[in-house]
Amino acid sequence: MIRSESIEKRSCPLVTLEAGLIVTGGGLSGICCAVTAAREGLKVVLVQDRSVLGGNASSEVRLWVLGATSHMGNNNRWAREGGVIDEILVENTYRNPEGNPVILDTILLDKVVAEPNITLLLNTAVYHVEKKDKDTIASLRAFCSQNQTTYELKAPLFCDASGDGVVGFLAGAAFRMGAEPMEEFNELFAPPESYGELLGHSLYFYSKDTGKPVRFIPPSFALKDITEIPRFRSFNAQDYGCKLWWIEYGGRMDTVHDTEKIKWELWKIVYGVWDYIKNSGNFPEAETLTLEWVGMIPGKRESRRFEGDYILKQQDVIEQRIHDDAVAFGGWSLDLHPSDGVYSTQPGCTQWHSKGIYQIPYRCLYSRNISNLFLAGRIISVSHVAFGSSRVMATSAYVAQAVGMAAVLCAKLGCQPSALYTEGHMPELQQWLLRSGQFIPGIASVEENDLVQSATISASSELALSVLEEDMLMPLDLAAAQMIPVAAGPIPAFSLHAYSDEPTVLQGEIRLSSRRGSYTPDKTIATFEYKIQPGRNWIQVNPGVTVNESQYVFIMLQKNPLISINRSARRITGILSVFNTINPAVSNYGKQEAPDGIGIDNFEFWVPQRRPAGHNIALRFDKPLQAFGADNIRNGLARPTTQPNAWVADLNDPAPALTLSWDATKQVKKLILSFDTDFDHPMESVLMSHPENVMVFCVRDYAIFDDEGRKVYEKQGNYQTRNIIEFHEAVNTTSLTIRFTHPSANTPAAVFEIRVYENN
Known part of the structure; x- marks a missing residue:
């Protein structure tokens, strides 16, 4: 028994924690930053003010994770983000293809607690910053409401991944809110004058069919007249969760300090909407539905944006400008919303896509006036217009991985974040990121201590693709294109069969992308046209054109529903068909036609179809x-x-099989293998289901043998992109042979990368 009585006031316990990096914010950005740094040996404290990790992706908000792949609705091929965020999305697709947000919570917790170098503080809010001098943070104070403990958090480096930038704000870091005027950065999509309106918050609900009639009595605060919402006719009994992203409010308020007011208005709207669905009589199908869940905290889009040594702009996104300090990429559209949100008479969003992914420079990822403060997530240094693209979660998490690795390099060099750029350490940071699974457009990994670079490589076979076999007949009801990789020189001649019940004409083109490395087929270099007779027609095409550089070529067939062509069941790494089709969810209506004078390109959308559709075109x-x-x-x-x-x-x-051989014995301690988990598939984390839980291209089973044929490692049931193998005792050998199993009868084994090291 404990009894205590005192006339003096009491204080909560104070616990001091010291680490190499303090990360504030346990959303996907904070998680990916912390895990990246911890895996490289840096001690990290991760501070999260909620009871679960994940931020807007968590079961508290339930927004799907998306980034450059944009629901497969843009021209960004193979653009899903790599590294830790890829691990998370692949793991979630494997464990949770149905998109249950509660399961995602457990996956995120698993990812963090698996790292012994991370100290996780949940339900702990940072409220105070102590400074060493005017531009250096010394420590943070945070309070956990659940154990009534105050924490003092000390480190040489800090990362603000809190969404609203609480550390940066308290530390005095330079920030912005609202839109810059057009003239500041010459952004043609920016408004003529600066204004303070922002993107608002959203709050979702889930419904459930109980199989029996359920009545609903609304709370007193529910919106009484749903027609106050201009788009009230869009509400229906089928949509739930983040498909209701446009239930948005608060853009004309202070989206930090007015969040509670905004939340109450969103609750008013949500319960009013449900009252309308249940009790208006317009939705008889809702009779057996019950309201299963309503968000307790809103999902935030925009608040503070902090200033780094560079501010990313519209031109960086649309023109895909090159930066010598590129550490990540983005690819979501410039996606801005009306400030009045659900009460606006304007469309819920304005999305303008670029022709490809764009680089994000390191200089956007640290504060320009607080020397030891990194920025991660949606608060990085970008203009309001560029923020419309960089703010989405997968992009934010990808950027945060670069921050985590930069913190490790700063610790190694004993320097502050800006010095990595000003003192010429970008190549080292970029190579560290590439080694960890990050992809940086335009930069290849070069690693001298990778034994594969000096190995003689032999293969049991190599695919020489001469035919995509005919397996099924489908009408040409959409314009379709087969993407094929060609080397510099003549484009190969090809043939296919076309079928029709009546005379017609097959028209086609050979197209390239005007921006090499992007996948918008906007440059026609040849055309062809064939008269089709009733029955089966053999079409032979000799393009008669050459390309100067290796690249993807689009063999395009114009839409003609009178014609059917063969599709192939073969699924092959690096081979893809695309279609000129629409995806209204991301403002893809087949072609982007932007108003004059806003600095946006006009072009067609050529996008894949989700499996089990999306078969390749059968060609020889x-x-x-x-x-x-x-x-x-x-x-x-x-x-x-x-x-x-x-x-x-x-x-x-x-x-x-692949065999790696060396002239002398090597003491192999570590291998990294990278497999194909279909970087084109977006792997939305919640709500949307997926056709398979393991990507069809991914090698499941393989084994590794030394030069005497002894099996030194075996893996069965792989589903992850990167497999890291570390031997307890070095394998002394002059060769390694890795034997693989084809993923299926229609998909050959494929490997993107193998790295071999003599030490860990």
């Missing part, structure tokens, strides 16, 4: 496509770019 080539050689595993690119960048075995090879 007069010369096999030779883009799948074993040497690709050491070219420093672990995803398709201008070429597949993968070794792909021949599908008829009964025992596909």
